[in-house]
Amino acid sequence: MLRRIMTTAIAAGVAAGLLLSVIHEFTTTPIILHAEEYENAAPDHHAALPDPILRELMENALHKAAFFPKNLNDPSRSLSRNQSDTLYDDRSGQFHLVGGTHEGGHGEEEAWGPADGWERTLFTTLANVLTGVGFAAILVACFVFSNTELSGRRGVIWGLAGFAAFTLAPALGLPPEVPGSMAAELEGRQLWWIGAVVATAAGLWLMVFNDKRLLHVAGLLLLLIPHLIGAPQPAELGGNAPPELAGHFAAASIVVSALFWVILGWTSGTLWQRLATTEA
Amino acid sequence: MTTMIKTQTAQTTQSRTSAVFAASFAMFFGVFMVYGVGFAQPAEIHNAAHDTRHSYAFPCH
Numbered sequence: 611m612l613r614r615i616m617t618t619a620i621a622a623g624v625a626a627g628l629l630l631s632v633i634h635e636f637t638t639t640p641i642i643l644h645a646e647e648y649e650n651a652a653p654d655h656h657a658a659l660p661d662p663i664l665r666e667l668m669e670n671a672l673h674k675a676a677f678f679p680k681n682l683n684d685p686s687r688s689l690s691r692n693q694s695d696t697l698y699d700d701r702s703g704q705f706h707l708v709g710g711t712h713e714g715g716h717g718e719e720e721a722w723g724p725a726d727g728w729e730r731t732l733f734t735t736l737a738n739v740l741t742g743v744g745f746a747a748i749l750v751a752c753f754v755f756s757n758t759e760l761s762g763r764r765g766v767i768w769g770l771a772g773f774a775a776f777t778l779a780p781a782l783g784l785p786p787e788v789p790g791s792m793a794a795e796l797e798g799r800q801l802w803w804i805g806a807v808v809a810t811a812a813g814l815w816l817m818v819f820n821d822k823r824l825l826h827v828a829g830l831l832l833l834l835i836p837h838l839i840g841a842p843q844p845a846e847l848g849g850n851a852p853p854e855l856a857g858h859f860a861a862a863s864i865v866v867s868a869l870f871w872v873i874l875g876w877t878s879g880t881l882w883q884r885l886a887t888t889e890a
Numbered sequence: 891m892t893t894m895i896k897t898q899t900a901q902t903t904q905s906r907t908s909a910v911f912a913a914s915f916a917m918f919f920g921v922f923m924v925y926g927v928g929f930a931q932p933a934e935i936h937n938a939a940h941d942t943r944h945s946y947a948f949p950c951h
Contacts, residue, residue, distance in 0.1 A: 733938040780947065789944065
């Protein structure tokens, strides 16, 4: 049984991951690269005062203000922005942007990262394949848990459920982000994302694989709960990425994910059915 | 006859248990893989999987 599960998962995951890598090259990746031009153009991309005239006005106004806090090193007094604090220096009369790059981001020099070009494409493809195999393993495990008949066509429905749980539901609270957009703290967003996925998958399961009314209602509630709680949102808006790019990216990411899940579902369902005859 | 049915039922239950066990392993493996690509903290992993994280809409940065 384990061999059948893993064979299906690996074959379907590799196929879907490779195909997705080709589609990404023409859809999401060009938008990411375009957005990075804006992100890299301004290293202090979380700064809220990009306009030099506005910045000078603010500096002067703050400099004259008698109540301006002297103890600038007190973290409780600093103006907190997304991993980037703006501090005002009394002596030089200038603003300083502290921690302008996000943690673990591509702005850090010490951390290794694939070079742009074929190396980056190679690593993205590898990551896509590994993700594909991971998602396929989860999907096939659910085939077994459900104890139902599978085929390519039924696999497509399973894939669409995966799309709903892993893409649609989290996208309502955390739309796909293009590099250089503003966002709340990472850990909080990751936690909400995982919660939304688990709640949506469990909710759908209760609604589909049960005959009891009460459990259908419970499933529906599970679908709603993450959105009633709400995803962590950034304190302020206005990242470097132009809104047109961000909107296009969100749409591209969701459409491509739908395609990926349909392909993954169909391939997994077909293979699962085929391998049944060889196993018995 | 009854014994045969009982044996068959026992076998079905046993194969169902082993199937669920195998599927649990696959689920764990799948979650581990997805977590590794989409969520793992080390900057090197983040950078290598950067475009994938964005494209799949995993929370990034």
